[in-house]
Amino acid sequence: xxxxxxxxxxxxxxxxxxxxxxxxxxxxxxxxxxxxxxxxxxxxxxxxxxxxxxxxxxxxxxxxxxxxxxxxxxxxxxxxxxxxxxxxxxxxxxxxxxxxxxxxxxxxxxxxxxxxxxxxxxxxxxxxxxxxxxxxxxxxxxxxxxxxxxxxxxxxxxxxxxxxxxxxxxxxxxxxxxxxxxxxxxxxxxxxxxxxxxxxxxxxxxxxxxxxxxxxxxxxxxxxxxxxxxxxxxxxxxxxxxxxxxxxxxxxxxxxxxxxxxxxxxxxxxxxxxxxxxxxxxxxxxxxxxxxxxxxxxxx
Amino acid sequence: xxxxxxxxxxxxxxxxxxxxxxxxxxxxxxxxxxxxxxxxxxxxxxxxxxxxxxxxxxxxxxxxxxxxxxxxxxxxxxxxxxxxxxxxxxxxxxxxxxxxxxxxxxxxxxxxxxxxxxxxxxxxxxxxxxxxxxxxxxxxxxxxxxxxxxxxxxxxxxxxxxxxxxxxxxxxxxxxxxxxxxxxxxxxxxxxxxxxxxxxxxxxxxxxxxxxxxxxxxxxxxxxxxxxxxxxxxxxxxxxxxxxxxxxxxxxxxxxxxxxxxxxxxxxxxxxxxxx
Numbered sequence: 001x002x003x004x005x006x007x008x009x010x011x012x013x014x015x016x017x018x019x020x021x022x023x024x025x026x027x028x029x030x031x032x033x034x035x036x037x038x039x040x041x042x043x044x045x046x047x048x049x050x051x052x053x054x055x056x057x058x059x060x061x062x063x064x065x066x067x068x069x070x071x072x073x074x075x076x077x078x079x080x081x082x083x084x085x086x087x088x089x090x091x092x093x094x095x096x097x098x099x100x101x102x103x104x105x106x107x108x109x110x111x112x113x114x115x116x117x118x119x120x121x122x123x124x125x126x127x128x129x130x131x132x133x134x135x136x137x138x139x140x141x142x143x144x145x146x147x148x149x150x151x152x153x154x155x156x157x158x159x160x161x162x163x164x165x166x167x168x169x170x171x172x173x174x175x176x177x178x179x180x181x182x183x184x185x186x187x188x189x190x191x192x193x194x195x196x197x198x199x200x201x202x203x204x205x206x207x208x209x210x211x212x213x214x215x216x217x218x219x220x221x222x223x224x225x226x227x228x229x230x231x232x233x234x235x236x237x238x239x240x241x242x243x244x245x246x247x248x249x250x251x252x253x254x255x256x257x258x259x260x261x262x263x264x265x266x267x268x269x270x271x272x273x274x275x276x277x278x279x280x281x282x283x284x285x286x287x288x289x290x291x292x293x294x295x296x297x298x299x300x
Numbered sequence: 301x302x303x304x305x306x307x308x309x310x311x312x313x314x315x316x317x318x319x320x321x322x323x324x325x326x327x328x329x330x331x332x333x334x335x336x337x338x339x340x341x342x343x344x345x346x347x348x349x350x351x352x353x354x355x356x357x358x359x360x361x362x363x364x365x366x367x368x369x370x371x372x373x374x375x376x377x378x379x380x381x382x383x384x385x386x387x388x389x390x391x392x393x394x395x396x397x398x399x400x401x402x403x404x405x406x407x408x409x410x411x412x413x414x415x416x417x418x419x420x421x422x423x424x425x426x427x428x429x430x431x432x433x434x435x436x437x438x439x440x441x442x443x444x445x446x447x448x449x450x451x452x453x454x455x456x457x458x459x460x461x462x463x464x465x466x467x468x469x470x471x472x473x474x475x476x477x478x479x480x481x482x483x484x485x486x487x488x489x490x491x492x493x494x495x496x497x498x499x500x501x502x503x504x505x506x507x508x509x510x511x512x513x514x515x516x517x518x519x520x521x522x523x524x525x526x527x528x529x530x531x532x533x534x535x536x537x538x539x540x541x542x543x544x545x546x547x548x549x550x551x552x553x554x555x556x557x558x559x560x561x562x563x564x565x566x567x568x569x570x571x572x573x574x575x576x
Contacts, residue, residue, distance in 0.1 A: 009401075015479040016402030023393035024408045026449030031415045034426030041425065095319060098312050105313075111562055112320045115327070118558045118565075120508050122529040123547035127330045130540050136342040138329055174323070175569060182570035231419050234510045238530060254421055254511075262515050267425050274421050281419055 042271040053268065060272035070273065072248050073256040074280070076161060080252065081229035083165035084172070089221055091169070092176035097210070099177075100184045110181070114174035121171065125238035128167045129154065154239060160246035167235050172228075176221050183217025184210065212297040219296045223288050230281050233258065253277045334358055334544035341541045358545040366532060367520070368549055375524045377440045378513075379506045382447035386502045387495055390450050394457025395483050399469065409458075415451035421511075428515055438519040446512060453498045456572065460494035461487065497568035500561070507554055525550040 042060055044053040064070050095113060099106050116124065131138050132153035140150035153163040191209050200208070211218075233254040240250045242259065251259075253273060261270030333341050335358065336351040362368070396402070397409050423446070431442045464487065472486040473479075488495075513527035520531060532546045558565055 016400040019396035037426040
């Protein structure tokens, strides 16, 4: 009997190892080793395609601190995140609350708002570039009809980042809305019924019941949105070429990483840039987790 | 319903309709422009929102010149293999992490969590160098490569397996199923909705991804729809009608799939949010 137990135990071990083997081996080769390599590469100056690496110690990091473009990229990325996340989450929350009221055509609205999430960012940005076109774009046409001055959406360094943020808000609001709506539907109706009896109005209910009970979902939405925004690439890449006058005011950290690693083929410096990204994301995540205790309300 | 309640509902509808209009307008404009001539597209006049003549030849031009059939093939091969790998390996690992006891389990799960916390750009340069060393640039394999295993998928499937009552599994084991049989015959069918959610996530992520195909497959013969669009944009700069036709061609398959499997798309989003 004891022997049998031991045999089943070892049997379970073997099955466990066998089942996790592809994933764990894959993650070690594709992610763990590369993460270490990127860190290691950031101390080298790379020749062509990673051949002929020269150890330069902290030189890349020294260069990075004195590189105005890195500071632009940090500023642009943070500013972009600060523009996109609050607006997108706020709009998503408003739409979700409205749809949660058992409005007619709820399903249709939901599928329409979600549609931009499905579209490839590369294609989406092309359309928006066309809408933003200074001379022939639909948006400036509408502004003209309203008697307003046309805006140079793409080339004006003061506006370009906002234009990019608008595209991202347009394409992520639907996703956040679906998540928040699901969170709202989890709230038991009893809470609202009880507060109705107590004579609470809709506004009180919203702040005293809806917000606290949906706060775990909001926290998830905010943290994932922030991390995604910090990694913005597609929209900026498709909209602003390196030669455009608004490049310095829109280049993101990941775009800068891409240009250094794959355009200028200095993978060492590119790796140092990505380390900066990792550092900033880690700091923001720690802050968010700390702040979470102050406003997120877990029922269980 | 009271008069006030009715008025309130109408206001909500007006708000939601304006929002829907903003969401749809870029798509409509994309389609309308794609059928226009260049002069028509750049002529701004309220009476020519619609093309005078619907120029379907814009589409033929862009399909022929950019070998779109090849792009569809590349994109769908990439998606297919990534989904197969994610579903197979993640469900295996997810089950083991959720249900089995074995040495090293928590350490290995730590590796999964580690990958999820690190931004993907950290892995890209070494992944590219590996593909290069294998001589596999400009292949379908290169497109699939970073998606061979999925930490997110493993985590998601682990959550699904954990939510299944232990009795079902014990009953199967008493009936003489070994662990492998229990996993495939009893447990897998119970997490079907998780597998669907994971497939949709993987497919959508691969479909939208731009940087990896751009880096690893520089040849247009092995580009994906997304990375080909970047090249088409620099080649046609101001021919907006052609650019819009290319965009329509790049997004329609996913839009159709979305409208057919809408319910599953919504569920995939909510499950990811609620299991985290």
